[in-house]
Amino acid sequence: MSLPLVLLGGTLCDGALWQPLCRHLPPQPMIIPEMSGADSAEQLAAQLLTDLPARFLLVGFSLGALVALEMQAQAAQRIAGLALLAVNPLADAPVNAAGRIALIDRAAKNGMRSVIEQLWPRYVHASRLADRELLGALVTMAERSSVERFRQQTAIALQRRDLRHTLPALQAPLLILNGDSDAICTPEHHHLLVKAAPAARHITLEQCGHFLLLEQPQACARALQTWIKRSELCVSTL
Template sequence: MNTMPLLENHHAPLILLGGTLCNGRLWQPLSEQLNVTSFSCITLTAGKSAHELATQLLEVLPPRFCLAGFSLGAMVALQMVALAPHRIAGLALLSVNPLRDLPANAAGRRAAVKEAARLGVAPWLTKTLWPKYVAPHRLDNASLHQTIVQMAEECGIAVFADQTEVAISRDDHRAALATFPSPILIINGAYDVICTHSHHQSVAAVAAHARWITLPESGHFLPLEEPKLVAIAMRNWIQETQP
């Protein structure tokens, strides 16, 4: 599990959990605009279940922190809320699917890992995931494509295989949100076909006090597609978490 060092700050530090085949590059454009001095970008490695990853994180993180998760990272964040809600000063869920994975998906997910190993991560991602990752009007954005491919190559097949098992074995922790007292921010992209409007609606339905924002020009990769808008929403959310 890779992290950037935490800096000293008087407020609860911000923990950023990346998604599948994502590392710190996911958060770089956003973190430059958050105006926070204490944050850590975590790549989800060294665990094959959300429970395992959440437990590992809770053992090493500060007693209290703000938590933001993107995609797979949002699934792990929900597991952390279920395990230790008192540790979390605020929760931000970006591109989240809170539901259990359908058992029928497991074979296809594992086959995808094998196909990525055979073709190479970059060609496989470009062929299969890139068309689903961003809004249609960004499909010809070479810089965005390169950043996402570079992250995937840096993570590698072994990490992809473990993260796939996390996605397969995840639980539904929406019940924990119903009693979570701290500020909750939900952000989704209008063009996201991976974590859909319905997925986010199912989170908002149980978190009555959550703020839910839909970015009309974004797909799945919110932090890279619309870092300025995500930063504005998260800055407001961070202010809400301060005592």
């Protein structure tokens, strides 16, 4: 039986983030946890580990990748494969705090749409900026969230730890996937991650921004399918 695939989404995202990807993956047990209920990646990781199966494959996107890194730091032996998508592994710079808090205030006063529209130019490749359907998908997800959930997710981002030093303890296949034009989690951020985990498979998608799962779901699915097969093969040979 296939191991469950645990999918951790980004800030103001929900299960809809994964739907385009899942259409291109073979049938597999999937778990999409709520990314809320804690004010730090450390707390949320511990909370998720309490509820998840003993062994699983773990995929994290953006904020979800920060929590995935924390989960492998806490329980590497439970993770049969780790995929980090669009991630900045560094601790957040203190200078970012004011801007992040201002976005929470903006959401409370003007609604989630205003937050997404402000961030939109940094979210996708320049060729997708006129894509109103994609923008609408992000707005719809955000509007299903709440200001309190946004506050919790912002606290996770602000308090995250640099956990690159923990990756050598992960005895499982590691995939690092990013867009070449991601202005939020840049190619350089991913190169830093690869330096800490040279055995990882690193794929950069061309003409792709931060929301690679929605911009290029088929390419993401191809990369993840190969990683899933490799991870399950490693488990079967133990």
